[in-house]
Amino acid sequence: MKSAVLVFPGSNCDIDMYKAVEDCLGEPVEYVWYTRNNLDEFDCILLPGGFSYGDYLRPGAMAGMAPVLNAVREAAEKGKLIMGVCNGFQILTEARLLPGALRRNKSLKFRCEIVNLRVENNKTPFTSQYEEGEIIRIPIAHGDGNYYCDEETLREMKANHQVVFRYNGGNPNGSIENIAGVINKAGNVLGMMPHPERAVHEWLGSADGKRMFTSILQSWREKNGVTYRA
Template sequence: MKFAVLVFPGSNCDIDCFKAVEDTIGQSVEYVWHTADDLSKYDCILVPGGFSYGDYLRCGAIAQFTNVMKALVKAADEGKYILGICNGFQVLTEARLLPGALLRNKEMKFRCHPAILRVENNNTPFTTDYEQGELINIPIAHGEGNYYCDEATLQELQANKQIIFRYEAGNNPNGSLDDIAGISNKAGNVVGMMPHPERAVHELLGSADGKRMFTSILSTWREKHGAAAIR
């Protein structure tokens, strides 16, 4: 399986994503600069956290116009797996690959600490190795993680089971609507989340709960392509 990690000016979690793939599932992974216009050789594309283009205008607002994002839209339409983390989630909403928007945290403070998430849908390529309703420990680091959408969109997300992760009840760190921490598109091949699974792949980091996102992706891809699932 071949992974790409997109790199924009201002990305700062690209190395974390690269190492998470390399160290946890041992698959081929490459950095792809924002000027690239072809993602056809990759099976999964990671859009990392950071401050793409300094987060000028809005978080992710400038990144959406790059060459690589045009290729990413094509990859999404082809059913390839796409995971946007933190700023990557913001980029995916700006590019309309995911609905809604990320606003300033409710308390107007940057939040950086472990967060407890509830797995709301374990029937996606990114979550098959989790139990439905499982509580997992995944860190956050953001100032604009307050997910918002209109009521009609929220009802659609709920009805289609597109809410993949919620913050544990009573522990919403940013005021996100319906405690949303991560969502998918209707097809389920594009996921965006504010917490950082790539920073939770080993107990030395405080949690290894994020590792199963990467093993889920690989297992799903191998099953789809007739290869042995990872164990």
């Protein structure tokens, strides 16, 4: 499985994401600049956190119009696995690849801490190695993580099991119904504010994010009939 880590002007979690793939999976991974217009050679596309274009207009708004997003849309339509974390989540909503929007934290303060998440849906390519209802610890670092959508969209998302993660035991940003991560209807595009790539070793404070990457690899192998041999 070959992964692409997209890099925009202002990205600052691209190295974290790259190293997480390298450490957890040992599979090929490359940095891909925002000007690229073809992602056919990649199986998994990862949009990292940061402050793309300095968060001008709105976080993710300018990156959502970058040339590489057309290739991301094409990849999504082909069923390739796409994950956006923090600013990557914001970009995916701005590009309308995911429903809803990310607003300023209710506290109007930047929050940087490890939070508890409840796994709401473990029947996705990104969460198959978790238990439904499992509580995991993943760090956050954002000022605009307040997830919002209208009531009709929320009802539709809940009916389609598109809410993947919820904050548990406290809501750090005011997100509607404690939502921390959502998936598209097709189930191949995930966005979340917490950073799983920063939770892949116990010495980081938690290794609970590692299973997200191994779930992705397992899903890709099953879909492509790849048998792993140690």
